Amino acid sequence: MxxxxxxxxxxxFIQLFRDKLLAPFVLLGPLSELLMIAWSTxxxxxxxxxxxxxxxxxxxxxxxxxxxxxxxxxxPYTVASLDDVTADIAGGRAMAAWVIPPGFQAQxxxxxxxxxxxxxxxxxxxxxxxTAVDVGxxxxxxxxQSIMMQTVGTSGGVPLEMSLRVWFNEELKESNFMIPSELGxxxxxxxxxxxxxxxxxxxxxxxxxxxxxxxxxxxxxxxGKSALAFALGYTEFLLMLGMVVWFFDVPLRGSLALxxxxxxxxxxxxxGWGLMISAVAKTQMQALLIAFAVVMVxxxxxxxxxxxxxxPPLMRLIANIxxxxxxxxxxxxILLKGAGLEVFWPQLLAILGLGTLIYTGTITLLRQKKxx
Amino acid sequence: MADEWVIETEGLTxxxxxxxxxxxxTLQIKRGEIxxxxxxxxxxxxxxxxxxxxxxDPTGGSAKVDGFDTVAQPExxxxxxxxxxxxxxxxxxxxxWENLNxxxxxxxxxxxxxxxxxxxxxxxxxxxxxxxxxxxxxxGGMQKKLALACTLIHTPDIIYLxxxxxxxxxxxxxxxxDILTDLHLQxxxxxxxxxxxxxxxxxxxxxLMYQGGLVVCDTPEAIKAMTxxxxxxxxxxxxxxAHDILLGTEGVLEVQTYGDQLRLFARDGDDxxxxxxxTLTEHNIQLADARRTSPRMEEAFISLIRRQMxxxx
Numbered sequence: 001m002x003x004x005x006x007x008x009x010x011x012x013f014i015q016l017f018r019d020k021l022l023a024p025f026v027l028l029g030p031l032s033e034l035l036m037i038a039w040s041t042x043x044x045x046x047x048x049x050x051x052x053x054x055x056x057x058x059x060x061x062x063x064x065x066x067x068x069x070x071x072x073x074x075x076p077y078t079v080a081s082l083d084d085v086t087a088d089i090a091g092g093r094a095m096a097a098w099v100i101p102p103g104f105q106a107q108x109x110x111x112x113x114x115x116x117x118x119x120x121x122x123x124x125x126x127x128x129x130x131t132a133v134d135v136g137x138x139x140x141x142x143x144x145q146s147i148m149m150q151t152v153g154t155s156g157g158v159p160l161e162m163s164l165r166v167w168f169n170e171e172l173k174e175s176n177f178m179i180p181s182e183l184g185x186x187x188x189x190x191x192x193x194x195x196x197x198x199x200x201x202x203x204x205x206x207x208x209x210x211x212x213x214x215x216x217x218x219x220x221x222x223x224g225k226s227a228l229a230f231a232l233g234y235t236e237f238l239l240m241l242g243m244v245v246w247f248f249d250v251p252l253r254g255s256l257a258l259x260x261x262x263x264x265x266x267x268x269x270x271x272g273w274g275l276m277i278s279a280v281a282k283t284q285m286q287a288l289l290i291a292f293a294v295v296m297v298x299x300x301x302x303x304x305x306x307x308x309x310x311x312p313p314l315m316r317l318i319a320n321i322x323x324x325x326x327x328x329x330x331x332x333x334i335l336l337k338g339a340g341l342e343v344f345w346p347q348l349l350a351i352l353g354l355g356t357l358i359y360t361g362t363i364t365l366l367r368q369k370k371x372x
Numbered sequence: 373m374a375d376e377w378v379i380e381t382e383g384l385t386x387x388x389x390x391x392x393x394x395x396x397x398t399l400q401i402k403r404g405e406i407x408x409x410x411x412x413x414x415x416x417x418x419x420x421x422x423x424x425x426x427x428x429d430p431t432g433g434s435a436k437v438d439g440f441d442t443v444a445q446p447e448x449x450x451x452x453x454x455x456x457x458x459x460x461x462x463x464x465x466x467x468x469w470e471n472l473n474x475x476x477x478x479x480x481x482x483x484x485x486x487x488x489x490x491x492x493x494x495x496x497x498x499x500x501x502x503x504x505x506x507x508x509x510x511x512g513g514m515q516k517k518l519a520l521a522c523t524l525i526h527t528p529d530i531i532y533l534x535x536x537x538x539x540x541x542x543x544x545x546x547x548x549x550d551i552l553t554d555l556h557l558q559x560x561x562x563x564x565x566x567x568x569x570x571x572x573x574x575x576x577x578x579x580l581m582y583q584g585g586l587v588v589c590d591t592p593e594a595i596k597a598m599t600x601x602x603x604x605x606x607x608x609x610x611x612x613x614a615h616d617i618l619l620g621t622e623g624v625l626e627v628q629t630y631g632d633q634l635r636l637f638a639r640d641g642d643d644x645x646x647x648x649x650x651t652l653t654e655h656n657i658q659l660a661d662a663r664r665t666s667p668r669m670e671e672a673f674i675s676l677i678r679r680q681m682x683x684x685x
Contacts (some may be wrong), residue, residue: 003477004477004478004480007477010477011463011466011470011474013464015463015465015466018466019463019465069635093593094390112631121486168590205461205464206457206459206460206461207461207462207463209427209457209461210455210457210461210462211478211523213425213426213427213428213453213454213455213523214450214475214478214479215450215451215478215480216446216478322571
């Protein structure tokens with residue numbers, strides 16, 4: 001059995017390298033896609049030109065400006081009057097402005113009263129404004145004092161919400177959220193799509209029929225064919241992980257070994273989807289389209305594009321049947337929070353349970369269809 | 373005598389959703405013969421072969437190949453048979469040599485036996501000089517020969533060939549049949565489906581399939597002898613009108629058109645030629661030539677199918 005699987009694998013490798021497009025496409029395509037997303041989200045909102053009107057000129061106010069600067073979201077420069085603030089924001093020279101009132105230090109020292117600081121943001125650029133507000137709050141919190149903030153939106157009047165719970169991603173870098181999601185899901189989608197296409201290809205070319213009159217059994221065929229798809233997907237995952245950690249400073253706070261192990265399990269589960277599709281699809285095109293449809297639904301329910309928390313209760317319930325949702329939670333926990341099994345064992349159990357279901361379904365389907 | 377039959381089916385039936393492709397087929401094939409499966413498109417030839425190759429499970433009845441049941445014991449069957457599908461079923465992006473090696477691997481062949489076998493087959497299929505060419509870049513005839521070589525890799529006792537020469541030029545077709553004859557002489561059982569009547573004549577026995585069932589199964593000579601009446605070839609001046617007129621003439625059983633001639637089966641009688649001539653002259657149709665001839669497989673085939681159609685409307 002092992003010999004025949006290895007035989008198949010060897011053939012797959014020859015074919016893979018002979019196909020001048022497939023291997024580069026599979027390995028470099030998603031990598032460059034991730035690169036673009038990482039760039040656009042990580043370079044997007046930081047170093048906002050920020051006007052600072054310091055009317056207090058005290059050590060406390062200067063410390064606040066330093067805190068801003070350290071956030072790397074604000075690039076503060078000093079202005080002389082409130083008119084300058086208005087003019088710079090209106091003219092687009094500043095994306096945000098901090099106004100520190102006179103007596104700021106005195107109020108800060110007085111424990112009874114909160115010290116007010118005004119943050120003005122240009123609401124016409126919603127993303128930048130939101131980031132400025134969020135990071136501004138983070139700065140204030142990190143400053144460690146009870147500074148009361150007044151936020152005033154201009155020229156857009158965007159309703160701005162206050163929330164001071166920015167943990168694990170203090171700078172609220174969007175890239176820290178987007179990149180792991182993107183990465184976790186691309187790798188799985190690639191493995192599933194490839195597996196489904198590879199088996200559909202044999203069926204489409206008629207070679208599957210030829211293989212069926214040889215001693216190769218259905219199970220051996222499925223293992224032999226999907227092993228390469230899996231290996232490609234997993235390599236892709238490691239490449240992408242390396243890239244985001246080294247080049248995009250996405251933190252890897254948890255255990256790498258644990259992450260690799262769980263990624264392995266998770267991708268096996270998603271591979272089951274691909275195999276299930278391959279049991280149904282007659283041509284590569286069909287396989288690709290079905291896989292695409294499945295992936296789209298997965299994205300919606302996974303919390304990758306929209307937070308699952310804001311969905312109606314029924315949708316929230318449905319979201320749980322997609323392994324991607326649980327995997328993204330685990331993946332982010334390991335990357336950003338440095339969490340271990342004690343935190344995300346329920347998600348891991350969910351993935352294992354769903355995997356059992358998916359494979360039971362796949363094997364039943366394959367048996368029934370007898371790879372016709 | 374039981375050992376004489378290498379393939380036996382008993383009420384073999386296969387139904388796809390709404391179509392019954394093979395219907396209650398009972399068939400025996402002798403060891404070492406070239407068995408031809410002929411019949412119009414959709415008669416169930418391909419399905420029959422796939423059932424006998426244990427690729428497809430029947431929905432009714434059973435089939436035994438070399439004593440093994442196709443449903444219960446497909447694995448020993450797979451080691452004894454070779455199957456060449458109608459479509460080119462090899463890897464186009466692998467070379468001739470790699471394709472042969474892959475199938476040798478799959479059948480777990482090793483050592484010198486394997487090397488000798490591959491060289492022998494390359495030579496046998498006259499592909500030695502093309503060994504490094506990608507299968508997709510071979511001509512149609514060469515692809516068929518490569519496919520045959522791949523099905524022969526494990527020295528099977530029985531070979532199924534599904535329309536092996538469809539879409540192949542006449543020279544390659546002749547060459548291919550020479551190869552099949554070689555195999556036949558080696559004692560291998562060949563089951564060949566074909567739409568070509570000249571190929572059917574080269575078989576030891578022929579099974580004529582129609583609508584999933586076996587109409588007749590015998591030697592080509594016996595099948596040709598089954599036609600009713602006498603075959604007469606005519607070269608009239610107006611083919612279509614002559615066809616319609618003669619069809620209504622007394623004593624004429626059946627009329628078939630072939631290019632510029634009419635071939636008709638007529639009840640025996642010395643006066644038939646004269647009567648035909650008279651009928652045509654009556655309708656102002658000239659007759660360039662008319663002669664008695666012996667039926668070929670083609671006439672026999674069409675005649676038998678027509679008879680079948682009339683019985684089962």
